[in-house]
Amino acid sequence: MKRFLGFVRKEFIHIFRDVRTLVIIFGIPAIMIILFGYVVSTDLKDASLAFLDLSKDDVTSELIERTCSSDFFRKTADLSGYHEVDRVLKSGKAKVVIVFGENFGRNLESGKNASLSIIADGSEPNTAALVSTYANAIISGFSQLSMPAGQASIPVIVPEVRMFYNPSLKSQFMFVPGVITMVLTLICALMTSITLTREKEFGTMEVLLVSPLKPVQIILGKVTPYFFLSIVNVVTILVLSRLVFGLPVKGSLILLLAESMLYIFLSLSIGILISAVAKTMQQAIFISLVGMMLPTVLLSGFIFPIENMPKIYDWVSSVLPPRYFIVIIKNIMIKGTGFAHVWKETLILILMTVIMMGLAVRKFSIRLQ
């Protein structure tokens, strides 16, 4: 145990003495959160909006005025028919089109369902999601205001939201789960593989191997600090996204942390496995970035929805751990679901962890080749 603690202490010294490591561990999560959050939140100012008013009555004109009086939207076009919707969206003249159905005002007054569609340009998913939510909120607000007291509970205007080009877009806060996944992958897989190959490159691994330390002790000693730092990072990201963007964790925090630890274990084992294969730090970085980071960003559903991918990418992504982890935290954080809804993904991750750990320990040789 004393040997082990000495090892962990040394590893912490390495981390805290190297500015670059510190930047990666603590700077990148903060930068990513701010960056992604900023990109998402700025776009919703003066978003261009077009109307297709098939009813042209008092109610619709008031709705149009109300919508445009907010800072969020700016009217850029009045359309005369459905055939124009595609044109304004494609030309970028409008990011969203609001369509009032025929006899909108009359239907509303007579208590019938008034038809209203919000058509958004889904090719910029984050913006589209925000735009449609805001538009939705304004219109719903109006429908409540215009109702006589006592009847507010009956939602009369039920806007039908449709995403063009990207109909399955799901959540506007996708980026937080994505950032958590990326950061954990980066720190656990990349940093562990670097720190292990560094020992190889500097020849210190030879002495460690010749010492009475068992391989398991060497591996655990190297990864323990990263395990703790990763947990610190998850918490930091959650606090940041709460403070800066007001995004709360809807589900159980304990469950979220437990799932994170599982994913950390998995990423650490992958990092160890990479270091067993790579001979130099350069190789380790290359394998981690190309083999882990790129798929995390591109194929895990973080930026591009898996449903829209060609089948082959879907299959590839189904062996990638980040895909499942993103689903898990998204469900817990945003939808607020419990373990009952994520057990399948959790099981897959556990299975992957067991396989990876086994491989990593097997691959980590007590001798040189």
Add this chain to the structure above:
Amino acid sequence: MSKAIESSGICKTFGDRQALKDIIFDVNEGEIFGFIGPDGAGKTTLFRIISTLMLPDRGSMTILGLDSTKGYRKLRENIGYMPGSFSLYLDLSVEENLNFYASVFGTTVEENYELIRDIYSHIEPFRKRLAGRLSGGMKQKLALSCALIHKPRLLVLDEPTTGVDTVSRTEFWEMLRKLKQHDITIVISTPYVDEAMNCDRVALIQDGKLMSVDKPQNIRDGFSRKLFSARAGDKYRLLLALRNYPATLSVFPFGDSIHVTFSEETPGRELSEHLLRAGIADAVISETKAGIEDRFLELMEKNE
């Protein structure tokens, strides 16, 4: 005398390159045993096998009475290994390096301080300095202290004097000689033939083969011919002239002189005339004692 290492028929191949060919030697307990040979001769591979880091393809090695393959776990407690790259954490201070290696071997610096006192005292004034900012000589002393911190019975030093200045090299050998009184067997490798004399016994290694294993004096005395040292103002012209002389067997530049052997017992008038004809009037040729390097060259020629 009991043996610290007995090696029989060790072979090791990497791809199609035979790194070690049938290596046979033994090391007595308590002696300083040196492997002398150029880069690429197989020294590092052999040392990795001795320190249980690598398995031989063929052959077996008994170290401290244990089989190096099966008994590696027990052996690792008793081996102090210093790889060629010094194996220090450059971002850790002198003290932190030493403490770390002590903790890895489950001991403390205080427990074995007596053993490293002579060596560590040289660098103790800099104990707060990062290892990366030490000079080559100080790194070497720190690495030796780290390798000794668990009081090993066998010290395996792979090229500890490479890239270190002369003064530190001389000091280093003095330290090793002092370590002998602690009953530590030392196996050391070096590309510098002139360091052979510091060892009790040496093995000359070239192209993965041991050419000779003996006391350095005996190796030197094994030189089979009479050796002459030749000097002249124009060394290069002298070298060419000697090479052209019919009775010359070997000619090598050797420091500020030229070492030459002849097929005749003592070169006489004919040689002086030959040199004069080549335009060398100031040649001085005298018999000299062969050194280890001369013997190394002779063995290399014989092997070719």
Add this chain to the structure above:
Amino acid sequence: MNRKTVIRVRDLVKKFGSFVANDRLSFDVYEGEIFGFLGANGAGKTTAIRILTGLLEPTSGEVMVAGFDACRQPEEIKRNIGYMCQKFSLYEDLTIRENIMLYGGIYGLDRKTIKERTERLLDKLRFREYGDRLISALPLGLKQKLAFSVAVFHEPRIVFLDEPTGGVDPLTRRQFWEMIYETASAGITVFVTTHYMDEAEYCDRISIMSDGRIVALDTPSELKRKYDAGSVEDVFVKIARPGMKYSQETADINGLG
């Protein structure tokens, strides 16, 4: 000595902040000479070499290399010198021929000259059959010899060698020094930096640097006589660590006495 001076250094000072790396160095190196530049790590050797090769500007003092001023004409100096160091010299993933062509091209030789000299060089080194092999496939000794040949390929006036024979076998080392002798006798000055004292024994004259200053400069035999030492190594130890005993036997036995 009436020989032509190819390197002339007077009161060379180089400071980095308050640290004096080179402290009033003055020396001459003559044409066709093999000059050994010795010193422990950190003695200021590297700084001096960088100044001599036009890579670094001196703080003060006069430095003339191959007839050019190191402060004002560093580019001319670079064209007239060759350089070889132990670590980097040739591209491992190019063949011998490609490496030679590359260096010839860098120094602005025309195609015909390069071709002629390449063939001559391959013949001389008995490399002809290796010509189209990758450098990485060559044994260390051959690499070293080839690196030297490439460094003098453009027939510079001075060639700088950094620890040229560290780690090679005794036979290759001897062949290497023969090449150096040959080069020097052709009138090219050979400037050897090293901290291996046995390499110093082969030089015509050596200077020993310590703490930024030149503390000794003479022929190896004269230095050995002056310091009553058996070898240059012994001289070095005596200068660097006065009062230390050093086994005379070691030097004798190695045949360096």
